[in-house]
Amino acid sequence: MSELPNAADAVEVLTRHKNYSNLTRTAKLIAKHDADTRTIFGFWVYLMTDCVLFASLFAVFAVLHNNTYGGPTGAMLFSLPYVLAETLILLSSSFTCGLAVLSAQQRHKKRVLLWLGVTFLLGASFLGLEVNEFNKFVRMGDSWRRSGFLSSYFTLVGTHGLHITIGLLWMAVMIGFVFRRGITDLVLKRIRMLSLFWHFLDVVWIFIFTIVYLFGAIKL
Amino acid sequence: MARILLKVKTKKHWLLVLLFSVIIAISGAYLSSVNIPVLEPKGVIADKEFRLLITVVLIMCIVVVPVFILLAYFIYKYRDDNPSKKRYSPDWDGNRLIEGIWWLIPSVIIGVLSVITWNATYALNPYRPIKSINPPIVVQVIALDWKWLFIYPAQHLASVNQLNIPLNTPVHFYLTSDAPMNSFWIPQLSGQIYCMPGMRTQLYLEANQAGTYKGWSANISGIGFAGMMFNTTATSRSGFNRWVAKIQADHNLPNLSFGAYNRLAKPTLYVPARYYRQPATDLFQAIIDKYMLPGFSYGRSLTPVSSPATGKGVV
């Protein structure tokens, strides 16, 4: 077997060919296009699995939402105007994120930075409001330890918040990326995926808003 | 040459057949000498479940037997070292008719089984009362770490790891757990049902042969799980009444107060049978309810104050 070529040869070949530059133009384009389609498609598949994750958490919430165990109900805790404000902020961040994608497609670096920055700020404010709300509940003694209902509430909303945090981290990295490298194809692809992710979180939030807050607050 | 080969093979086959027969004979002799509770039911419910089991096995044989025969036959016939002539059709890869047959026949069989299943599931629902000329007796079952507590509310007594029941009389169990989940199972009398903390399940059974039947927990519940075995003694109605009277008259036996219950509920292993008189009223319900009370955590003793009956639930 030893006489056969192996990956070590490939490394040798690699040093000889100094990566991309030697690729024929067509092969390069075809490979890249295929890879891009795959990545976006793969990201959709990932979002689907994330949907299942949220669906499981919603199911848990549905089972536990009446188990207040002597603790407060949703109606006692939630302030709809506050949550509505959160919702509007997140919705507008989704809009600005869309604008960032549009600008990226036009390879307009400054505008991309602007819109990503605005989206980041809006997302961060949303997160701040959520943390503030959690903090308020915990201080009142209504933490996740209080009841099955509150456990599932904090976990469902908190998981969304965790996703938002990851999205913000990603956005920060992308801002740095755009700032240093401009709008390359890779950056464009990543911004597209980021915006998919962000819109997805928006949709999940709409469900949270409706099922957790709206139904919770209406029920007496 | 081929003939000699075949002959040798046949001899080998006979040896195999002989070996097989010996194994079957030994297993048969062994099996007929031991007690196999699920296959030797002594109660109404277990008997029906056993009959159902046999019916389902027989129906499934309609598919399973042909599979074994076809497998053996095809492997034998189409081996490339089998010298007899046979057809070889390397490109024959489908036939709607015969594929249709093996979509259809299993479907029909499953259809028949489905009807049987549907009816049997209703008929043998553990919550379904058993029709009998004798009125049922009620037994409350509490799975503890690691023993069973049986409360006879009408007879005003309780027992640990010993269940006495009258013959030909439906027994209506209410079950819960004051420990991790357990599964209550007396194979010769009926199938099992879960006992879960904070929840109540039910089970009906009826013994129609006198005897002592083992019961145990079928769900892992901690280090003492293997020792959660109890005897079920099924006797005539008068025998049962004598047992009840004996315990009620034995003034050396403690009353099952809340305090006595709390002492009993502490984890213990391989607990021998033990009896109590006068179980506290609503003890069973209080054990379930305590899990619903705010501020309750595992391991907290049951106190009469925390019984919802007093209305002072909050600790």
Add this chain to the structure above:
Amino acid sequence: MSGAAYFASFWLGKLSLKALPPSAIQWFGASLMILVPLGIALLLSVTHRWKWLYHEWLTTLDPKKIGVMYIIVALAMLLRGGADVALIKTQQALSAGSNAGILSASHFQQIVTAHGTIMIFFVAMGLMFGLINLLVPLQIGARDVAFPFLNATSFWLFFGGMVLVNISLILGDFAATGWLAYPPLSELHFSPTVGVDYWIWSLEIAGIGSLLAAINFLVTILKMRVKGMNFMKMPMFVWSVLGSMLLVAFAFPILTVTLTLLALDRDIGTHFFTATGGGNMMMYVNLIWAWGHPEVYILILPAFGVFSEVVSTFARKRLFGYPSMVWAIAAIVLLSFIVWLHHFFTMGAGSDVNAFFGIMTMVIAVPTGVKIFNWLFTLYRGRIRMASPLLWFIGFVVIFTIGGMAGVLMAVPPVDFQLHNSLFLVAHFHMMIVGGVVFADFAAITYWFPKIFGFKLNEKLGRLAFWLWLIGFLLSFVPLYILGFMGATRRLNHYSASLGWQQLFIVSAVGAAIIGMAVGVQILQFAVSIYQRKANRDKTGDPWDGRSLEWSTPSPVPFYSFAKTPQVSTRDAFWEAKKQKQTSTPQPYEDIVLTKNSPLALVIAGGALIFAFAVVWHIWWLAIVGLLIVIATIILRSMDEHTEYILSASEVERLDRAYLKAGGLSK
């Protein structure tokens, strides 16, 4: 808390000297867990192979090598799970009446839990993902998977989960709850040690690895098939993997959620599954089986795929009823999500609910039966070569059919009331998982071994191993059916002598010992085959007269897989090409884009392992370190725009000619 105690609990969490093993047997296990890796490290140092290990294996993104690593880890874990079996069987054969056996109750229960967990997650899943990595790209004519880096990350996460399970032998204990850790037993009150946490976090890491792998292979199969291979021309193994990966994608997020909620209950005092505080323990049971039942089909579908390939190759005949097979897979995928409640008919649900789930469970028997008939009719009018992969198939049909019959029996709720949680159930699912999945994996290893390593395995020893396995397996598990009828429940560390169970437990232990011998023979088979590798060399690249594209490559498969992109116009593409003696129109060699090696996947999994270990022991600063390693590495990797390299056409030609010369391929 005193200053020193505070200091210790900050830096070490719950970790202390008390975490070291309490009994002699546990010390033995722990020393093995330390000595085996040390031994391997020593061997590597002596033979100066560290660099080789790093460049060829640790940093590789080549799915073929990752597949081999999956299989090596899985086989090692098979030995670990097998050692568990030896202890379980010895204990059960001895511990009747006054004899307490060799293990304490808690230790026995830990071993039972570890056995189940390891065999499912680190053996069956590992072998499955190994085969998928090796075969899917080759069978669809692709040189790589869709996301090579993600793929390596999946593997190393799987590896990390495996490491964490085994650390529990040295530090602390393992869950003593049964392999699915039902609450409230698995809640903090009843299981206060770190055992359940080890269970949670090893499955969490390995589970996320599986989920990522599923995304990867879904995209690979859907987007990277070679031109001309439409869905109805895919090899059946690829179809079965597609079904299985769909199930992973839909089921594993549920596992992630369930495990996380249990961890939250234990670590921060939530009330999801507690009996008190408004939790709902039966919700856990529902959730874990909403993952757990699809999991069974996740494992069995690729096994079906393997047998489809093996049967048609060794019958030298096209697979019978290909469209039926595809529909059967589709039916199984759909149905597997609406049967989970059959795992707890005894919960006390209404007759309508129980009957519905019972009937749905039986319906799955139809597509499964169709598959078996299709395989049988693939043999019909074939020209059957009785090589050991086909022997495994025969063993599979026998055992799987018996096990399947037991399964249908338990799908009838009232019958299940008498069989649930008994050894009958244990015998049933071992017949499905061992007879189905493990036998398929052995068939696959024998069958594809020459493709990956360039030489065949010793056939004589392979046959001997098969017969020992079959006899040992039947001897071990048929008694369990009877014990189940006798009322013996699962996970019993001790039983009353008066029940008359001991003889059968002894017979079962003898069966297990024969399986142990079978495994010994398999190890010998590997050793002998490696020793005689020159004589067993596969020079043709097609040692079994194969049918699908992987056999068109030289053995062992070169790192770029295909020198020229294969052309497909029919099912069984390679078989058809051979039949028509149609050496495809000479194509020019092309530039090939390949992925560079990267150590970062290993780093990510290392960070995840540190995080998980730290959370198990409540060492919060270390958990943050682990998490930061993961995040930083992902960001670092995302910065890298030059992850690929080019193998130029001339270079491919040079390598290919060298291969053809060395392998003696006449193409």
